[in-house]
Amino acid sequence: MPNKILIILVILLVTLAYVFFKEVKNDGGETPVANKIRECPDSWIENRMPSVSDKPSEKKQYFIVNGERKEIKEYDLEWIVENCNITPQVVY
Numbered sequence: 001m002p003n004k005i006l007i008i009l010v011i012l013l014v015t016l017a018y019v020f021f022k023e024v025k026n027d028g029g030e031t032p033v034a035n036k037i038r039e040c041p042d043s044w045i046e047n048r049m050p051s052v053s054d055k056p057s058e059k060k061q062y063f064i065v066n067g068e069r070k071e072i073k074e075y076d077l078e079w080i081v082e083n084c085n086i087t088p089q090v091v092y
Contacts, residue, residue, distance in 0.1 A: 036076040040084035
């Protein structure tokens with residue numbers, strides 16, 4: 001009898017863990033909005049340099065924060081647009 005209870009508890013815990021982690025991860029592999037950074041970047045760069053590769057997955061926009069490149073997907077873009085005095089700077 002104690003073995004049955006233990007097995008049921010393990011199955012329940014595994015199921016709950018699966019549901020929790022599945023909910024946290026979204027299909028795009030991006031950070032959920034609640035976990036995104038809400039901080040004004042130093043610069044917002046839009047790279048329009050011509051390239052040989054037309055990969056759609058290539059990141060064309062990014063932020064500069066403390067002199068380092070940071071990907072936009074890490075930040076709450078809606079919050080930045082509303083709260084920071086910043087617009088994309090186009091570079092060629």
